[in-house]
Amino acid sequence: MANVSKPARPLSPHLSIWKWGPSMAVSIIHRATGSGLATVGTILFVWWLVAAAGGPGTYADFTGMFTLESGALNIVGWVLGIGLTFCVFQHMMSGLRHLFLDMGANFELKSNKTTAYLTFILSVVLTLGFWLLMLEKWNG
Amino acid sequence: MGDGTSIGRVRGLGSAHEGAHHWWHQRLTAGSNLLLVLWLMVSLLLLPNYSYETIATWMASPWVAVPLILFVVSVFYHFRMGLQVVIEDYQHDESRIVLIVLLNFFTIAASALAIFSILKIAFTAGAA
Numbered sequence: 721m722a723n724v725s726k727p728a729r730p731l732s733p734h735l736s737i738w739k740w741g742p743s744m745a746v747s748i749i750h751r752a753t754g755s756g757l758a759t760v761g762t763i764l765f766v767w768w769l770v771a772a773a774g775g776p777g778t779y780a781d782f783t784g785m786f787t788l789e790s791g792a793l794n795i796v797g798w799v800l801g802i803g804l805t806f807c808v809f810q811h812m813m814s815g816l817r818h819l820f821l822d823m824g825a826n827f828e829l830k831s832n833k834t835t836a837y838l839t840f841i842l843s844v845v846l847t848l849g850f851w852l853l854m855l856e857k858w859n860g
Numbered sequence: 861m862g863d864g865t866s867i868g869r870v871r872g873l874g875s876a877h878e879g880a881h882h883w884w885h886q887r888l889t890a891g892s893n894l895l896l897v898l899w900l901m902v903s904l905l906l907l908p909n910y911s912y913e914t915i916a917t918w919m920a921s922p923w924v925a926v927p928l929i930l931f932v933v934s935v936f937y938h939f940r941m942g943l944q945v946v947i948e949d950y951q952h953d954e955s956r957i958v959l960i961v962l963l964n965f966f967t968i969a970a971s972a973l974a975i976f977s978i979l980k981i982a983f984t985a986g987a988a
Contacts, residue, residue, distance in 0.1 A: 755946055758939035762966075766974045772915055773977035779912040808897060815890050822887065853905050 742836035750814040753807040761804050792858075805850055809843035882941060889938035896931040916985035925982035932974045940967040 738744060771782035786797030793801060817835050820826045826835060903924065907914055918924055940963060947959045
């Protein structure tokens with residue numbers, strides 16, 4: 721499209737130019753977590769459903785990828801489990817904050833910054849809570 | 861057409877000729893995703909364990925199979941729109957078209973696989 725010739729034109733400021741702040745971090749992490757969930761999350765979710773539809777054998781093959789002989793999670797299971805759960809909650813909290821911004825609310829510098837920090841605190845707390853409850857089932 | 865004439869303004873059509881359709885559907889599915897994701901996470905936490913039998917019996921209920929299909933429709937539609945914006949922001953040459961076509965293929969194939977699998981479990985697990 722616009723790449724007929726490429727003189728050294730000025731570029732619009734991007735991640736490497738701006739000073740990092742909480743609002744900017746939430747914004748780019750919203751995009752990163754969303755893209756991660758849409759790709760890695762979708763592949764694992766669909767794989768889980770297809771494995772379950774195949775019967776006990778294919779389901780065991782699927783769970784075997786993420787667990788040890790004992791049934792406990794292996795390193796891949798831990799990283800993907802915790803990582804994707806954090807992505808879900810961070811994207812959810814940031815998305816909720818976004819719905820308020822879309823209504824024209826929460827643009828005051830202080831509350832905008834506070835809610836930006838809150839998305840990270842809440843998503844970490846929710847991820848820990850979810851996995852504490854999950855592991856209770858897993859081990860019990 | 862669009863923001864030049866008064867009728868264009870009334871119809872809310874911008875230069876892309878589709879107005880706020882994409883933006884609004886992204887927000888609409890954000891709301892339905894919130895409900896469906898919370899439902900799925902709470903349901904999973906309420907299961908006694910994660911064995912094949914437990915998952916298959918759970919998914920055989922219409923109260924699980926149907927929300928799960930709605931989850932696929934809402935979440936996959938939402939991520940398709942989200943990734944489209946990511947592609948449009950970073951790809952400025954012909955690769956943009958190729959990637960958006962691939963994105964459509966990926967979304968449709970993944971949703972067909974997911975929905976077929978849910979239905980297969982729902983229609984066969986109860987009978988076994």
